[in-house]
Amino acid sequence: MQTPTQDLSPELVRLLERIALNDPAALEQLYQRTSSKLFGLALRILEKQEWAEDVLQESFVNIWRHAGDYRAGLASPMTWLSVIVRNRSLDYLRRHAAERIHTAVDLETLLETAPEGELADHLKLDAPGPAELVSASQDAQALARCMKTLENRQRQAISLAYLKDYSHTELSATLGVPLGTVKSWIRRGLDKLRTCLEGVA
Amino acid sequence: MNLHRHRELLDKLAAEYALGTLRGGARRRLETLAANDATIRRRLQFWQHRIDGLAEVQTEHLPSPELWQRITRELGWPAAQTAPSAHTAVHVQPAWPQRVWQAIGFWRLTALSATAIAVAAVMLTFRLTETIRTTPVIHSVAVLSDKQSQPAMLVTFDERTRTLTIKQMGQFAPGDNQTFELWGLPSGANPKSLGVLGRDRVLRVHLAEAINQLPALAISLEPQGGSPNPNGPSGPVMFSGPILNTAL
Numbered sequence: 001m002q003t004p005t006q007d008l009s010p011e012l013v014r015l016l017e018r019i020a021l022n023d024p025a026a027l028e029q030l031y032q033r034t035s036s037k038l039f040g041l042a043l044r045i046l047e048k049q050e051w052a053e054d055v056l057q058e059s060f061v062n063i064w065r066h067a068g069d070y071r072a073g074l075a076s077p078m079t080w081l082s083v084i085v086r087n088r089s090l091d092y093l094r095r096h097a098a099e100r101i102h103t104a105v106d107l108e109t110l111l112e113t114a115p116e117g118e119l120a121d122h123l124k125l126d127a128p129g130p131a132e133l134v135s136a137s138q139d140a141q142a143l144a145r146c147m148k149t150l151e152n153r154q155r156q157a158i159s160l161a162y163l164k165d166y167s168h169t170e171l172s173a174t175l176g177v178p179l180g181t182v183k184s185w186i187r188r189g190l191d192k193l194r195t196c197l198e199g200v201a
Numbered sequence: 202m203n204l205h206r207h208r209e210l211l212d213k214l215a216a217e218y219a220l221g222t223l224r225g226g227a228r229r230r231l232e233t234l235a236a237n238d239a240t241i242r243r244r245l246q247f248w249q250h251r252i253d254g255l256a257e258v259q260t261e262h263l264p265s266p267e268l269w270q271r272i273t274r275e276l277g278w279p280a281a282q283t284a285p286s287a288h289t290a291v292h293v294q295p296a297w298p299q300r301v302w303q304a305i306g307f308w309r310l311t312a313l314s315a316t317a318i319a320v321a322a323v324m325l326t327f328r329l330t331e332t333i334r335t336t337p338v339i340h341s342v343a344v345l346s347d348k349q350s351q352p353a354m355l356v357t358f359d360e361r362t363r364t365l366t367i368k369q370m371g372q373f374a375p376g377d378n379q380t381f382e383l384w385g386l387p388s389g390a391n392p393k394s395l396g397v398l399g400r401d402r403v404l405r406v407h408l409a410e411a412i413n414q415l416p417a418l419a420i421s422l423e424p425q426g427g428s429p430n431p432n433g434p435s436g437p438v439m440f441s442g443p444i445l446n447t448a449l
Contacts, residue, residue: 024273
């Protein structure tokens with residue numbers, strides 16, 4: 001089944017072109033179209049409303065200054081914007097390294113104590129549903145479909161590695177499993193993704 | 202090892218590279234290999250684009266309504282000209298002269314430090330050349346900054362000789378077998394290669410087109426000899442910045 005999607009790409013590309021020419025109205029329109037999506041991403045990584053808002057502010061200032069760097073042939077505009085927000089969020093986490101250790105402990109406690117459903121909800125590790133896919137680029141949608149073919153544990157490890165920039169060691173601590181297990185979840189998960197993505201492409 | 206013959210291994214490494222779990226020496230070795238090998242670069246790019254899709258499919262959340270104001274304040278835009286809420290459906294676009302004014306206001310504020318450096322450098326250039334008959338006529342300067350907005354390259358354009366001079370300000374150099382390439386960024390067209398920076402800290406380029414055809418410049422990291430793609434950088438953009446007209 002196809003999810004209802006609206007391909008925002010052409011519109012976002014035009015907005016980025018106008019932003020590169022210093023058109024403030026274009027930045028505002030881009031904000032209206034993408035801020036809730038990008039804020040959701042920042043919130044997912046940072047888990048704190050206040051931090052996520054700081055990062056979204058930094059990101060939009062950055063987008064205003066660097067819109068001219070966007071190359072339509074290389075990535076969809078939504079991917080480009082998401083990567084900016086992800087990288088800024090991770091920078092922010094590094095700057096607040098002390099708090100990050102705190103978050104990791106929280107996750108660990110949560111894994112031990114929380115009921116299954118709640119945990120999945122907290123970590124948002126399940127495959128994205130139709131609502132998340134609206135306005136995602138074609139490539140991201142293909143990836144999301146392939147992520148669904150993975151086992152929960154594999155998907156969880158891969159999501160955490162990317163969104164939190166966790167190393168194998170950090171993943172092993174957070175998920176409470178041996179290092180070797182984490183490595184094999186990631187390796188097998190990525191293998192499956194490759195097979196699936198090549199089938200899509 | 203020849204990664205071409207081990208396509209599966211290359212894919213495994215590239216996927217973990219994109220995911221971020223390939224770290225330390227292994228990560229650096231793969232980067233070194235990729236710098237000299239287009240096949241490896243393409244595979245890294247393939248995986249990076251795919252994995253980056255993970256960032257896109259998260260649940261939406263509305264940020265607080267004040268956030269848009271915070272952004273416009275940081276950009277130094279006049280408060281009265283921004284819409285009250287980021288989520289209002291109707292948007293009245295400011296009149297053209299206002300937009301231009303906003304853009305000028307923006308550059309005045311955000312490029313303050315960059316402009317100060319640029320102006321100081323132009324004044325210095327003038328002083329040094331006062332005694333020489335062929336005083337350059339410089340109405341255009343640019344400061345190319347890195348992603349952290351740290352100024353890295355100073356660019357001046359001499360109208361008389363149509364020479365673009367790029368001067369490196371920091372202590373940095375591309376790795377072995379790598380080089381910096383200078384690009385002009387015309388609006389609505391592909392980037393135009395203006396030359397490759399050698400080991401010298403200064404590069405001079407004769408410009409065929411009018412400087413106002415190139416609103417901005419960028420420098421990318423490329424394999425030796427420059428980008429294999431004539432229409433744009435193949436490596437990451439390291440520094441970029443707009444060309445500022447000092448004859449306002």
